[in-house]
Amino acid sequence: MKFRQTAGRDFAEMESVLARLLDVMLVALGAALASLTVVTGTAHSILEGAFAAFDMALAILLLPLFGIYESWRGRSKWRLVFNVVFGWIAVQLCGLAIMFLLHRTASVSRLWCVSWTVMTATGLVASRLLVHTVLGRIRRAGRNLRMVAVVGAGAHRDSVIGNIVGSPDAGFRAVATLNTRQGSEPDFPGLPSFACLREFADCVRREQIEEVWLALSMSEEDTVLRVMDEFNGDLVNLRFIPDVRSLAMFDRNVVDLIGAPAINLMASPMTPYALVQKAIFDRLFAATALLALAPVMLSIAVAVKVTSKGPVLFTQQRKGADGRVFRIYKFRSMRAHKQQPGVLRQATRGDPRITRVGAFLRRTSLDELPQFINVLRGEMSVVGPRPHAIEHDDQYRSVVDGYIHRYRIKPGITGWAQVNGFRGETDRIEKMQGRVEHDLYYLRNWSFWLDMRIVFVTVLKGLGHRNAY
Structure with a gap:
């Protein structure tokens, strides 16, 4: 053709x-x-x-x-x-x-x-x-297109071609493939496929295809070198799109690291610009919230102090970004009690330790309001993975896949897991696994607008939840 x-x-x-x-x-x-x-x-x-x-x-x-x-x-x-x-x-x-x-x-x-x-x-x-x-x-409409030939096989190659087909505004059109694992799986439907590199290269030259994309795994270095050698004398753009899905946790972008290109496999998913943007929003939102909610917080403080003995605020050590330990603030919702060192007993439905005022605060999440102080101090974010007790970190990091990566960014007052129903007691591994999966989804797909969506949903739904007790 x-x-x-x-x-x-x-x-x-x-x-x-x-x-x-x-x-x-x-x-x-x-x-x-x-x-x-x-x-x-x-x-x-x-x-x-x-x-x-x-x-x-x-x-x-x-x-x-x-x-x-x-x-x-x-x-x-x-x-x-x-x-x-x-x-x-x-x-x-x-x-x-x-x-x-x-x-x-x-x-x-x-x-x-x-x-x-x-x-x-x-x-x-x-x-x-x-x-x-x-x-x-x-x-x-089919004009101003750059023709692309794709080298590779399997799901990664199909994903790359699917991205081309699904983004017509970008101006690329996939027109041929070189199947590097011929016979092991069906070719991409609708595209001419080649098994021989020389025949594939002849087609690229004959049809004046301008782009050759190498959708290969990191281990297929020999194939990369053979393709580069084949097109060494041609004015063809060669682009390597490595398949690192099984290796990379978050950001797979190529970065310049002291003069050498490097692919982030496990690193912070947030760019410096995104971190600055998030930090500015956090400080402004927290300052505004503390000023606007000051009368409410003062009333809660009086209610907590009058109805039960003990301090107004409950503090506990939690881990923040990069595992740094900080002291989180909450309105006290339980009666003062002694706790065994290294043992954490989660609140359960009908827990006798919870006061009447505390039950209302926990059910409406008003006990979390002092955490805006943590946000203002730079220890937390408005939106992010919820921080767990350190005893839970030690318990779950070895049994829940990806658990530790929640601490790549600052923990939040609310998060993607919370607005999707993952709140309250985690009495089964499956509950914690579901919460972590939602947290990792948030990290992989972060955007400022996703944060705004979570804040909006939290305001609409956050004044009550059946799992909050």
């Missing part, structure tokens, strides 16, 4: 040039719109025009450093938006630095500058999203 060669490579340079010109025009347009919105004097208009001219030149020089003119085919569009906004802010800061050196910053309207920054950022982002929306429609 004859495959169409994509026109993307032929027009890539032209697209990059047009994108740069469009960005420069958007910088000028943003400045002009800001001038129309904000009334300034004639002298100020001249300075603002000079400022805009500086930024237009800086945009040509600096924006390419943020990778926004590279091909983003198949890559995260939200990451592109972040790079565009960050790049434009860098351009503005450099422009301000030039105006400062010329002693002209005091003469520039601050309102105009802010308006210009926001308008241009909006224009740059909107233009990118519009372009990618149009490209997505064009690619779904």
Whole structure:
């Protein structure tokens, strides 16, 4: 069969040039719109025009450093938006630095500058999203595609091809496969398959296929080397997509580690940017919650103190991120009692140790409110795996698969396991296993919006649960 060669490579340079010109025009347009919105004097208009001219030149020089003119085919569009906004802010800061050196910053309207920054950022982002929306429609119609031949066999190869088929907006089309385990399993339906590397390579050259993806396991080094040697003299993009599902716990991204590429098999699933984002949200949410709930917490404290002897707060050592031990805070819900060292007795239904006020607090989860103090101190997060007693950690880490990996991030006041019904007593291994599986799902699929969803569901459902006692 004859495959169409994509026109993307032929027009890539032209697209990059047009994108740069469009960005420069958007910088000028943003400045002009800001001038129309904000009334300034004639002298100020001249300075603002000079400022805009500086930024237009800086945009040509600096924006390419943020990778926004590279091909983003198949890559995260939200990451592109972040790079565009960050790049434009860098351009503005450099422009301000030039105006400062010329002693002209005091003469520039601050309102105009802010308006210009926001308008241009909006224009740059909107233009990118519009372009990618149009490209997505064009690619779904079968144009502007990059043809891909996939090397591999089994579930991993099928998963890679399935991702291509399921993401038409990305602009890739799988057109052939090289089955590295011919005869052991059926080929991917609908695609021509080859058993001989030479025949496969001839097809790639004949049909001018631009991408060859190696969907192989880490142990198939010989196959990788043979494919690389075969295409050593061709202008074909070779991409290795290793099958590390059985090895990697969370993040399988390739990172630069002191100059050498490394694949994270077992490491923190959160990027530094995600950790900063989560930490900022945690502190703001905890501070707001403590201020808003202060009257409620004061009333609970009085009720606990009046109805039973003992302190208002119950504290206990728990493990946080990376196994660091901290002291967790709760409103006391049980009568003061002695506990044997190293032995932890969980609360059970009808437990005589629980006070009347304590039963209400536990049932409504109001006993957890002081943990916002732990969040504010940086020991916990609003959303994350619930911290267990240290005695439970010692008990379950060797019998529940993946248990210890819950402590790759900060524990939370609420979590994915809790909103899915895994709360209260864990009197059977199966209950703890289910809780851990939900925690690991959260770690593998974390996003800011998943946190927002969990918080929203917690507010709706968290004032009562049949397993909370």
